[in-house]
Amino acid sequence: MTFFWIWNFIKPAAEIFILWIGFYHILVFFEGTRAFQVLKGLSFLLLAFLGAQIVGLDVLSWLLTKFFAISIIAILIIFQQELRHGLARLGQQHLFNVTLEEAEIVAIIEEIASAVYKLSRQQVGCLIAVERETKLKNYIESGLNVDAQISSELIQSIFVPPSPLHDGGIITRGNRIVAASCLFPLSDNPNFAKIIGTRHRAAIGITEHTDALVVMVSEQSGEISVAADGRFIPVVNRERFVTILRDLLVGEGKKKR
Incomplete structure (x- = not known):
């Protein structure tokens, strides 16, 4: 019983953390492409949505949800070339930056x-x-x-x-x-x-x-x-x-x- 109470308490924070980590890695992956600036804008939109959810602004949350969904579809259409190239390179990414003495x-x-x-x-x-x-x-x-x-x-x-x-x-x-x-x-x-x-x-x-x-x-x-x-x-x-x-x-x- 105590476990479920603790989990229900930390669940929103865990969801926010997982979403933010995922979105951060998407930003890093597309850094240097045309889609990067748009994705940065969507990250602020995501933060606004999460904030509205936390404080219980239901109407604003609903509007942001619809706008976010439309934005994702638009990105898939407009930046399909970057997405295709990005997925093709997914297995070729290095886990470290080139550093020189x-x-x-x-x-x-x-x-x-x-x-x-x-x-x-x-x-x-x-x-x-x-x-x-x-x-x-x-x-x-x-x-x-x-x-x-x-x-x-x-x-x-x-x-x-x-x-x-x-x-x-x-x-x-x-x-x-x-x-x-x-x-x-x-x-x-x-x-x-x-x-x-x-x-x-x-x-x-x-x-x-x-x-x-x-x-x-x-x-x-x-x-x-x-x-x-x-x-x-x-x-x-x-x-x-x-x-x-x-x-x-x-x-x-x-x-x-």
Whole structure:
């Protein structure tokens, strides 16, 4: 009798905990996709529904229940591509994030610096997105799988014409180039529309949607740029370039550890 009394007392809390854990893992699973922002909104809707249930707001609970059901159906229709790809990858998910030691990150930065400065001298355009916390699943799937160790030589071979992969950008994760010829979203910021080209807008665009760090070389001028958080960071020389990447990426690596 005591057991059932205790269970009835803790049952609502247990249900809320299980629902929240499940929804959290769904959010993590779809991080970096178009559906992610919608799912975040639904998580707040779920919290509102649970709060209404707890305090006994029956009419509000009923309305939220109907709205939640309609939203789920809409998601299944609108984001069917993301759901299909997500389910296909379900058995391939790693249970840990890629973490690198500081020395490894510095070595990667040197490889990238070597490549972009050689490409700059040749006025060969390039676009490199470095994945950080936000997963770049959608953008990776827009290109071709590479899965190779980051090296200056490989980066140059990808971008120097007539390489079939020179259009679009490459995406790195940890110490590997995971995809090439990827399509990045163009920035719709009106401040950039008339003063920069397509490659610049792509560099800014992906940093507006994610926390990726982007390195870009202009095909017209050979100018090297770094983009993060929807803005360009001035690069005056190679030393400054390495410092920018080191500040952003070494700090990120320490945070993950």
